[in-house]
């Protein structure tokens with residue numbers, strides 16, 4: 054079967070490997086482009102949020118490329134995301150496209166459903182249980198390696214002497230992870246990728262600002278949906294940390310990891326766990342970043358995204374209590390790169406001035 | 420005399436100013452960009468040079484606005500700054516202690532919050548027309564009243580009509596409806612001003628702590644009807660600075676002044692920009708699947724800068 058899935062950052066590298074090692078052909082989703090968005094906008098209700106439109110566009114593109122099955126991410130209610138895949142499926146049918154769409158939940162959300170789907174894919178792909186277990190393990194390790202490399206790139210970029218060195222090193226590393234087929238090769242690729250990033254010429258005299266990136270999962274994870282905000286900030290000399298990494302649940306070297314923490318952190322401000330999407334997370338993560346001494350937070354919110362709007366309403370309180378500036382960027386099909394860049398530059402100016410003033414008043418106190 | 424040049428190039432207007440060593444405005448130009456930023460900047464700077472007739476030596480230049488990078492290469496700028504910071508610098512220079520800046524231009528609107536002379540918060544709207552000057556422009560032409568007269572009409576209103584609608588399209592249809600019901604033009608215009616203020620406050624102003632002193636700037640601040648509507652809505656008096664329409668350019672000039680104090684030299688190419696030939700071209704890189712559109716900028720046939728590549732492969736920039 055020809056199988057595809059949504060494009061989310063660099064995860065396609067791991068998912069492609071999984072599909073192929075379940076015995077199927079992979080249609081790698083193209084990075085969302087203007088065309089993707091145009092297609093999505095044309096076939097989506099106007100009020101739908103940007104993740105919906107981009108996914109719709111992606112599905113149409115992969116269908117064009119010959120995909121027969123799309124594994125879509127489900128998403129949890131009560132926000133609209135939970136229903137989106139149903140609407141997508143309906144639309145694909147209505148357009149008479151010969152492609153099936155099934156919701157594929159990550160194991161953490163629905164362990165049983167996850168294994169049921171994997172089992173079915175295994176059988177249709179003609180692989181043994183043992184082969185598939187190994188494939189799952191390698192896939193997971195790939196996801197972790199991809200995240201490791203990307204994390205490292207965001208730490209490195211603000212120090213780079215020549216613009217683009219970090220990005221090119223990262224791409225090479227991603228390529229090596231892509232080529233790796235066994236756990237041993239993967240470990241080697243990861244190591245070599247990190248080494249490449251570490252050997253990027255750096256100016257260590259810089260003291261980069263630190264900004265946390267929070268918000269709705271799709272626009273946070275897909276750089277093409279957020280105008281490559283982390284790279285843009287990195288090239289302005291800012292170290293960014295984003296709240297969501299696919300592998301984050303099982304690691305402790307990311308700042309945001311434990312779901313339990315998140316709810317407790319948000320509770321003083323938000324008395325409901327069920328606003329859906331990443332609203333609760335956005336509230337809690339702002340607190341977390343403040344506590345970790347970050348200079349500021351950027352919230353990425355799809356235009357009209359209810360969970361993020363709820364969070365946005367609460368953020369000023371946290372911002373005041375913890376003294377951490379927050380910039381919300383709404384994203385829809387009209388959001389231009391220039392506007393985002395202007396806001397970010399102004400935000401960086403603001404944070405820089407704050408830092409200087411703080412240093413000044415500390416000097417005065419001494 | 421010594422002076423500092425500031426250029427603010429947006430999609431609608433291009434503003435050019437020169438300030439003296441004390442930051443006082445010497446000359447200003449408010450031009451239409453008309454989709455030809457390069458020529459407009461060249462001609463504008465040439466004209467300013469003629470007006471100053473060799474009396475002023477430019478020690479440094481700054482650019483701002485959405486075309487700030489391109490402009491910086493045309494004029495040889497010493498500082499390139501985003502519009503938000505530039506506006507804040509100009510406002511706090513002219514009204515020390517300002518704590519809120521309301522800025523409404525033709526294409527976008529902003530709010531900037533300052534405390535103790537430092538920007539602490541801001542918001543900018545580029546998407547929704549209902550909170551920008553183009554909304555009024557459209558309605559003015561629909562009512563066949565020159566936009567310059569708008570304010571005077573609004574001030575004569577006795578009972579401003581409530582124009583509903585958070586969106587320019589709805590507001591327009593509601594206005595037409597009110598016209599048909601026979602409301603007089605003054606009341607409708609005052610109603611439009613109030614609608615714009617409401618939209619602005621609900622959109623960019625939302626969740627911001629608006630404290631006195633408040634400055635109202637941007638091209639739209641010429642409209643006395645809007646000033647009145649803001650005063651009314653905020654229940655205070657907003658200040659419209661004398662050069663409200665060119666504040667971004669003034670900010671850029673002031674920033675250039677700061678840089679000169681540190682640097683002591685300039686990249687400024689002089690007023691005679693008209694004789695230089697600038698060309699931008701672009702090509703699609705085939706280096707990888709990203710297919711970046713790389714823009715190249717030439718001065719008299721010499722390649723000066725390249726941008727638009729994601730990987731840094733084509734990177735070329737002055738300084």
Ligand code: SF4
Pocket residue numbers: 102103104132133134135269329330331355357358359360361
């Ligand atoms: S979280 Fe926001 S963007 Fe995502 S589906 Fe829900 S409303 Fe839309």
Ligand code: SF4
Pocket residue numbers: 704705706707708709710711728729730731732733
């Ligand atoms: S400029 Fe770099 S990233 Fe862009 S297409 Fe060429 S090689 Fe690829």
